[in-house]
Amino acid sequence: xxxxxxxxxxxxxxxxxxxxxxxxxxxxxxxxxxxxxxxxxxxxxxxxxxxxxxxxxxxxxxxxxxxxxxxxxxxxxxxxxxxxxxxxxxxxxxxxxxxxxxxxxxxxxxxxxxxxxxxxxx
Amino acid sequence: xxxxxxxxxxxxxxxxxxxxxxxxxxxxxxxxxxxxxxxxxxxxxxxxxxxxxxxxxxxxxxxxxxxxxxxxxxxxxxxxxxxxxxxxxxxxxxxxxxxxxxxxxxxxxxxxxxxxxxxxxx
DNA sequence: ATACTTGTATTAAGTTAATAATACAAGGAG
DNA sequence: CTCCTTGTATTATTAACTTAATACAAGTAT
Numbered sequence: 127x128x129x130x131x132x133x134x135x136x137x138x139x140x141x142x143x144x145x146x147x148x149x150x151x152x153x154x155x156x157x158x159x160x161x162x163x164x165x166x167x168x169x170x171x172x173x174x175x176x177x178x179x180x181x182x183x184x185x186x187x188x189x190x191x192x193x194x195x196x197x198x199x200x201x202x203x204x205x206x207x208x209x210x211x212x213x214x215x216x217x218x219x220x221x222x223x224x225x226x227x228x229x230x231x232x233x234x235x236x237x238x239x240x241x242x243x244x245x246x247x248x
Numbered sequence: 249x250x251x252x253x254x255x256x257x258x259x260x261x262x263x264x265x266x267x268x269x270x271x272x273x274x275x276x277x278x279x280x281x282x283x284x285x286x287x288x289x290x291x292x293x294x295x296x297x298x299x300x301x302x303x304x305x306x307x308x309x310x311x312x313x314x315x316x317x318x319x320x321x322x323x324x325x326x327x328x329x330x331x332x333x334x335x336x337x338x339x340x341x342x343x344x345x346x347x348x349x350x351x352x353x354x355x356x357x358x359x360x361x362x363x364x365x366x367x368x369x370x
Numbered sequence: 371a372t373a374c375t376t377g378t379a380t381t382a383a384g385t386t387a388a389t390a391a392t393a394c395a396a397g398g399a400g
Numbered sequence: 401c402t403c404c405t406t407g408t409a410t411t412a413t414t415a416a417c418t419t420a421a422t423a424c425a426a427g428t429a430t
Contacts, residue, residue, distance in 0.1 A: 135254075135257050139256075151352035163377065163378090174419095175418075176419080192376095194427060195428070196377095215353070219344070221343075221344070228249065228272075228273060229269055231337065237363060240362045241362075258387065284407085285408090297388075298387090300408075317397040317405065318407095320407085
């Protein structure tokens with residue numbers, strides 16, 4: 127899964143979000159070393175400053191730790207990781223229900239749509 | 249349901265999206281008259297120019313028709329309305345599944361989360 | 371010790387979006 | 401006809417974000 131940058135909002139926030147998703151999905155496992163700022167920036171096609179900002183936020187969240195010259199690693203704190211993971215999932219679900227409600231659908235209808243959804247249907 | 253403006257992306261796009269949601273939800277029914285640009289702008293707390301841009305897009309979509317001096321009305325074309333409504337719902341569902349997949353969940357898990365979700369759980 | 375890697379900070383410039391303040395166009399109401 | 405409402409267009413200014421180009425700080429390896 128590559129980087130997905132759109133013009134919807136500050137790029138550093140999108141990067142921050144996608145970094146969390148990668149950690150949640152196990153792309154960067156607990157305790158593992160992250161690529162360097164410059165590598166990540168090149169990979170995502172953004173300025174190092176922008177990636178840095180995203181990483182600084184990740185650190186503020188307590189999700190990664192910075193070892194001055196040895197790069198960054200994902201936290202060893204499983205509880206913090208689990209909490210983030212739950213929060214992201216909860217946000218997805220809540221966003222879905224809110225969105226459907228805005229379109230005039232009931233909670234029940236929203237559930238049914240998901241149940242009957244065929245993958246790869248476009 | 250009030251206006252929900254965030255710093256995530258161009259405001260006029262957010263307004264455009266939310267206007268579609270309102271039409272879908274029946275806040276502005278088929279053939280009904282919309283508030284004036286200036287009213288909508290005041291209501292949403294944005295500049296009239298910004299609201300105008302959102303409405304111009306709505307018209308380009310064929311969802312509203314403009315009567316030069318008599319304001320704007322929602323289209324009478326039920327087919328166009330239904331198509332938009334379906335598209336918005338499809339986008340919601342697709343976005344949900346994509347998001348959960350990014351977090352490392354399977355399709356099946358995503359379905360189960362929705363089924364067991366309790367409303368008002370925060 | 372010296373060079374290299376890595377994170378961090380700074381400053382300037384360029385781009386885009388939003389706002390503000392008007393002005394114009396066109397139809398309806400009195 | 402004249403005024404009012406409504407949509408539309410223009411121009412300038414402001415603010416935010418991103419990029420660019422460096423420079424610095426602090427460990428590690430040779």
